[in-house]
Amino acid sequence: MKFEEKLKKKRSEDIWNEYCGFLDLNISEYMRIQKRLMEEQLFLWEKSELGKKLLQGRRIHSIDELREKFPLTTYEDYADVLLQKKGGMLPDDPIIWIQTTWEGGKHPIKVAPYTQSMLNTYKNNVLACMILSTSTEKKKFDVKATDTFLYGLAPLPYATGLFPRALHDEISIEFLPPVEEAEGMSFSERNKRGFKLAMSKGIDYFFGLGSVAYFVSQTLSKMGGGGSGKKGSSIVTLSPKFLLRYLKAKRTCKKEGRDLIPRDLFDLKGFMVAGTDNHCYKDELEELWGVRPMELFAGTEPSCIGTETWTREGMYFFPDTCFYEFIPEAEMNKNLEDKTYQPKTYLMDEVQPGEKYEIVISVLKGGAFMRYRVGDVYRCMGLENSEDQTKIPRFKYIDRVSNVIDIAGFTRITESAVQTVVDLSGLDIEDWFAAKEYNENKKPFMHVYVELAPDSLASQAVGKEILKEHLTVYFKYVDHDYKDLKMILGMDPLQITILKCGTFAEYERRHQKKLRKVNPSVYEIKDLLELQKSIYAVRKEGTRIE
Amino acid sequence: MNNFVFIPIIALCCYLLLLFAFIAAKRTKLNDAFIMVLFLGVLWVGGSFCMRMEFWPSEKLWYDISIFGLLMMPFAFFCFMEEFVGAKKSRLRLLWLVLSLAINIINILTGFFLKAPEPVAQPNGGVGFVYHITWSVAVLFLVCGAVLIHMFIIMLRGYKTDEIRKRQLTPILLGIISVFFGQVCLCFPVFEGFPIDILSALLMIFCMFYAMYRRRLFKLTLLVSKGSCYVVVAVIVILLFSNVIAPLERFIRTALGQYEDRYVLATAILFTLVTFLLYYAMKRFVDTVFIKEEIARSETLKEFSREISCSLEVHQVLEKVTRTVEQMLDADKVYIFIENSRENTYDIAHSASPLDNKTMSLDKSNPVIGYLNQHNECLLMEEFQCLTAYKAMWEEEKKQIRNLDIKIFAPLKDGDTLIGLIGVSKRDTYGRFTYDDISFLTSVSSIGAIAVKNARLYEKAYQEARTDDLTGLLNRKYFYEVLEDEFEKNKDRSLALIILNLDDFKLYNQLYGDREGDLALQRVARTITASVGNNGYTARYSGKEFAIILPGYDMLSASNLAENIRRQIMDMNKTAADYALKVLTVSGGISSYPYAAGSVKELVEGADMAVYQVKRRGKNAIMLSHESNINAKSENNVDSSEYKQDIYSEYAPTIYALTAAIDTKDHYTFSHSKNVAYYASCLAEAYDMGDDFVELIREAGLLHDIGKIGIREDILNKPGKLTDEEYEIIKGHVESSVGIIRHLPSLDYVIPAVIGHHERYDGQGYPRKISGEDIPLSARILCIADAFDAMVSMRSYKEPYTVEYALEELQRQRGKQFDPKLTDLFIRMVKAGDIVPRLDRDLAEEKRKHKKKKD
Secondary structure, eight states: OOHHHHHHHSOHHHHHHHHHGGGGOBHHHHHHHHHHHHHHHHHHHHHSHHHHHHHTTOOOOSHHHHHHHSOOBOHHHHHHHHTTTOGGGSSSOEEEEEEEEEETTTEEEEEEEEEHHHHHHHHHHHHHHHHHHHOSBTTBOOOOTTOEEEEOSOOTTBGGGHHHHHHHHHOOOEEESOHHHHHTSOHHHHHHHHHHHHHHHOOSEEEEEHHHHHHHHHHHHHHHHSOOTTHHHHHHTSOHHHHHHHHHHHHHHHHHTOOOOHHHHOOOSEEEEESSOGGGTHHHHHHHHSSOOEEEEEETTTEEEEEOOTTOSOBEEOTTTEEEEEEEHHHHHHHHHOTTOOOOOEEGGGOOTTOEEEEEEEEOSSOSOSSEEEEEEEEEEESOBTTTTBBSOEEEEEEEOTTSBOSTTTOOBOHHHHHHHHHHHTOOEEEEEEEEEEOTTSOEEEEEEEEEOHHHHHHSOOOHHHHHHHHHHHHHHHOHHHHHHHHHHOOOOEEEEEEOTTHHHHHHHHHSSOOOSBOOOHHHHHHHHHHTTSOOEEOTTOOEEO | OOGGGHHHHHHHHHHHHHHHHHHHSOOOHHHHHHHHHHHHHHHHHHHHHHHHTTOSSOHHHHHHHHHHHHHHHHHHHHHHHHHHHTOOOOTHHHHHHHHHHHHHHHHHHHOOSSOOOEEEEOTTSOEEEEOOOOTTHHHHHHHHHHHHHHHHHHHHHHHHHOHHHHHHHHHHHHHHHHHHHHHHHTTSGGGTTSOHHHHHHHHHHHHHHHHHHHTTOSOHHHHOOHHHHHHHHHHHHHHHHHHHHHHHHHHHHHHHGGGGGGHHHHHHHHHHHHHHHHHHHHHHHHIIIIIHHHHHHHHHHHHHHHHHHTOOOHHHHHHHHHHHHHHHTTEEEEEEEEEETTTTEEEEEEESSTTSOOOOEEETTSHHHHHHHHOSSOEEHHHHTTSGGGGGOOHHHHHHHHHHTOOEEEEEEETTEEEEEEEEEEOSSSOOOOHHHHHHHHHHHHHHHHHHHHHHHHHHHHHHHHBOTTTOSBOHHHHHHHHHHHHHHTTTSOEEEEEEEETTHHHHHHHHOHHHHHHHHHHHHHHHHHHHGGGSEEEEEETTEEEEEEETOOHHHHHHHHHHHHHHHHHHTTSGGGTTSOOOOEEEEEEEETTTOSSHHHHHHHHHHHHHHHHHTTSSOEEEHHHHHHHHHHHTTSOGGGGGSOTTGGGHHHHHHHHHHHHHHOHHHHHHHHHHHHHHHHHHHHTTOOHHHHHHHHHHHHHTTGGGGGSOHHHHTOSSOOOHHHHHHHHTHHHHHHHHHTTOGGGGGGHHHHHTTTOOTTSOOSSSOOOGGGSOHHHHHHHHHHHHHHHHSOBTTBOOOOHHHHHHHHHHTBTTTBOHHHHHHHHHHHHHTSSOOOOOHHHHHHHHHHHHHHO
C-alpha cells in the first residue's frame, strides 16, 4: 500500500507508529534491530566478491569478530570496484548509482550503489522525516497528498535527487516545479519557476542544504521586495488568495519598514535542512520562514540516516539504514597523528553524553560499505529525552572530520587539494595551512595562511588580493563545487593571511613538531600568530639568524 | 388510532429490541452510551405513544416521561459522541447533565417551559393533543441546542483527525441530517399527523448502530438470538393482523360462503400458519445470515477437539490441525512450524500438501517469533509490517514469508513457551481474514498446542523407552524386539548381525575419565549410524558394544560395511584437535541368516563368538562367525595363555629405541627418565593400581621427556638461569613429547600421563592448566616422581639436593604442586625404604673429573 493510500485508509496513529515508531524503542530494542540487520549484512557482504576482496581470505563469524579483525575503511578501499560500477561484485544488485564529489583535485567523483531494499528503507525514512517535519507533538502530524513542495535540491544522480523521486513513488505531492521539469533546469531557473508556482499554489514543505535554503529564502525576499521591473506581471499570476495575502504582507512590511520575507507569504508545514553548517543558518531561516528547520542527515554513502523531531533538540539515527559505530574524539586525534593507528569504536549503546564522535557506518540491506568512515563528526546530546519521550541516544551534527574543510555542504577540501592549488598557482608559497573559520555573521569560510618564499618578495607581486585571486581561480579549477559556492550562493569563501617569513620554521623549532596542514587546533593557530611578534628572520637557505 | 400509529410502535419495538440486545452484549463505555440513547428513545417514543393512547394512569405522566426522554436525548448524544471519537471528557459534561436534569425537573413540577398538552376531541372521534407554546419553550431549545452544538464541535474535531475517523463518523452525520430534516418537515402541512420526527429519530438510531457495527464494536451474531426472532415475528404478526384483520374477515366470509360460521377457525389456522411460516423464514434468515457459519465453526471445533484428543502421534495431530484450518478458513496453504531446539529454529514440520516446499525455517531471533513469544494472539503479517519490530527482519526472511504467501501466524504455546506456529495463506484475492477467522484460528491453535505438546511428550517418552540415552541408538531390550521382528520378516531373505566391541575401552575411561569415554561412545554411535543409514537398525548392545541388524544383507556386504566402520572408528581420534586422545579400535563379529545361523539365538551367539575370537587374536579386526568356529576348533589344542601375555611387552623395543635416542643427545634426561619410571611405577604399585597400570606408568616415565629431543642442546644443558624465551622452549617439550608418541598408536595410552606431568594440583601448571582430580592419576604420579628425581639428581644448572631436602620440598608443595594423598604415600615409601632414591653420585663424580681435565 502506498503512503498516500495509507493516509486515506489508516488511522493517523497507525501511520505514525509505522514510520516514526522507532522513536519509541528503548536502547536494547534498538540494538536488537541493529545487530540483527548487521548479521544479515555481514552474511551477504562476506559472500560477495567485494567482501572477499576486502577480507583477504579471512573468515568472519560475528559482528564482534568483524570489529576486532577488520580495519575501518575509506572510499579508497572500494574505489576500484565502485568507480567501475562492478555490480556483480557487490552483496546485492544495485538499482541506482548515486554520485558525489570525492576529493577536489585528486579524484573527481565517487559513486555509491543503492539496492532495492536500501531504497525501500530510504523511502520509509524520508516519509518519516516528512511526517516529523510537520509534527508539533508526538503522533500529531499533518501530511496531505495535495501538499506542495518547493524543490531546492540538486537532481539525480546526486543523493538529494533521490528525495523527490522516492516521495513521488509514495505520494502525489506536487513539487514546484515538477521533478521532471526541474531536473532539466539550472539552479536559478528552478528557484524562479518554483517561487512563481508557489505564488499561486503555496508552499507546504521546503527541503535543502541549510546554506542553499538560506540563499533561496533571501532570493525570495529580493524577488518580493526588490524593485524588479516585472513585478507587475508576477502579481497578475497570483491567485486571488495570494494576491490578498501579498498585499497585506506588503502593507505590514511597509509599516515595519522591512523587506518582504517568506513567512509573510507562506505557512510552511514542514521545513527540512541537511548538510554541514546548518547551525549557521538555522536561526535566520526560522526568522525568515517562521518555522524552525528540522535537521536531517543524509549522505551519498549512508543514504538518509537520521532526523530531528518536533523538539529540534538533536537527531536520532534510524535503526535500519546503517550499523553505527562511533570513534571518540581522543581516538580520532590519535589516528590523525598516526595514520596507521586503528581507532577504537563504540556502539550506539556505549556512547556517552557530551562526547564528540566520528561516525563509522556499515550500510545495511546489501550495501557495499563496511566499517566505512563517512568523515562526519557528531556530539552525543543525551541518552534519553523526556520532552520527546525517547530512550535512545540523540546527536548533534558538528562538522566534517578535521582533515577536510567543508564550506556550507558544498566542498570537500583536503590537504592534497590545497597543495594542488598552491602548486598550480605558480606562486612562490613557502608553506601554508588552511582552516575553516566563521565570520562575524557566523558564516563559514576557508582561511588559508601562507608564508611566501623570501626571494619572491622582491621579484613578484604577491599582495593579499593577488594571492586571493590566484588561489580562487585555481580552487575553482580544481574543485567544481567550489565554483558552485560562488555561482549558487554568491559566497566568497576564501580569506588569505600572509605570515611573516620563517614563521613555520620557527614554530617547528619551538614546538618540535610540524603544524597540521588542515584545520590545526585554534590554540595552535593562536600560538603561531603570536609567534610572529617575536624576532626572527630567515636566510635564503632557511637558516635562522637572531 | 390513526393510520400511522404503527410508526411509533415499530420505533418503540426497534428501540426495545436494540436496548435488550445491547444490555446483553459486552459492556463498554461506548455501548453504555448507546444504551443510554436507546433507553431515552424508549422513554420518548413509548411515553408519547402511551399518552396518545390515553393509557393508564394519566396522560400527564406519559407526557412527562416522553418529554424527559426527548430533552435528555441531546445529552445522551453528546456522551455517545465523546466516547465514539475517543475525545477527552469535557469539563462541560457535568454542566450539561445538570442543566438537562434541571429543566426537566422544573418542567415536570411546574410545566413552566412546556405544559402538558390538552386532549381535544377530534371530529373523527379520536383524541388530539394541543400544545400551548410560550416564549419559555425557547429555554429548552437553548439548552438542547448548546449541548448539540458542543457535540458537533467534538464530532468535527474527530472528523478532521484522519480519513478512517471521517468514514466512521459519516453514518452518524447522515443520521443527524435525517433528524434535522425530520424536524423541519414537521413545519410542512403535508406531514401533518405523520410522525416524521419519530421516524427520523429511528433512522438516526440505525445510523448510530451502523457506525458502531462498522467499528466492530460488537458482533452482530451476539445481538441476534432466538428470543430476538420471537419478538420480531410477534411484532410483525400483530401489526400485520391488526391491519389486515378486517379485510381478511370480509374475504373469508365471502370465500367460505356456507361455511361462514367457521370463520374463527379459518382465521386461527391462517394466523397460526402465517406465524409459523414467518418464524421459520425469520429463523432461516437469521441462521443463514448470522449464525450458520458460526454454528458450522463451533461444530468443526468440537469435532477437531474430539479427534485431536484421541491422537498421540505428532504427525496425526499436525495433520488434523492443518486440515481443520485449511477447511474452515478456506486457506490456500497451511504450514505448521515446530521448534527445533538443536538448531534454534522453527522448521516446517507439516503442511497441507506433500508437494509444499518445507525447507523454510524461522530463526528464533526472527521478529515474528519474538512477537508471538510476547503476545498470545495471532499475528497478521499486514499489520506486523507496520510495526517497528518488522524493521529487524532480514530481506531473505521477508522473501521466504512472501514466497509462501503466509498472511497470518498463530502461536502454538505451552504456557509461556512457544512450541510452534501455524502459518496460513489465504486463497481469495483480497486474502483478508475476518474477525471470525482469527477467533477460529486462535481456538484451533490453543487446542492444537496442547495436543502437539502431549503428542511430543508421548513420542519423547516412547523414544526414551526404546533408545539409549547416551548414544540415541536402540537399547538392548528393544534391539531384541527388533531382531525377532526382522528375523520373522526376513525368513525368506537374509539377515545379518554385526556386533562391534570397542577395544581397551576400560583403559580409555581410566586414561581420560568417564566423560571423555562417553563422548567417544557418542562419536562411535554417530559414525555407525551414518554408515548404516536406513539400511538397518543400530543398537547399543552393552556398555561398549554396538549391534547392527541388517535385513537383506549377506555375509559379504555386512563384512564390507563392518570393515568400513572399523576403519572410520580407528581414524576417529586422529584429527589434530584430538591429538591427546588414544586411538580407538573395535573388534567386530558378523553372523548371518541363513548362511551361518538358523535362529535368532544362533545369530547372536555366532556374532558374539566372532568378537571373542577377534579379541583373542589381537583386536582391531572383523571376523565372520563361521571363520571363528574354525579358529576356535583349531585353537582348542593351543595353549591360550600365549594370547594373555602382557600387552605392553610388544612395545618394549620401540620404547628402548626412543629412550636410546634421547640418551645420545642428553644423558641427563636418559637417566632421569629411567629414574622417574622407577619412582612412578613403585608409587603406582603402592597405590594399588593393577599391573597394567603400573606398566603404563613405567613406560610413561621412560617416555615423558622424549620431546626434549627437539630442544637445542645449549638450552638443555645451560648452566645458568634460563631466559623467558628459553623457558618457553623448554615448556614446549610436553607437547613435543605427545607429538612424537601420537604417531605410535601402540604407545598412545601413555599420552595422558605425559601431557599432564607438568600440570599442578592447584591449576597453575602447563600446558592445559587443569587442576585437582581433573589431572589424570598417571600424570599426578609422574609429576611427583619427576620433581623428586629432578631435585635429588645432578643437573647442568645445579648440584643435587639431599633426599631430606627433596622430601621436605615435596611436603611443602603438597596440595599446591602435588596430589596430597600421593605425596604422603611417596614420602612414607621413601622413608620406609620401599623406594630407594637413585642418586647420581657417580654421574656427579664423572662430571667433576671431566671439568678438571678441561681445566
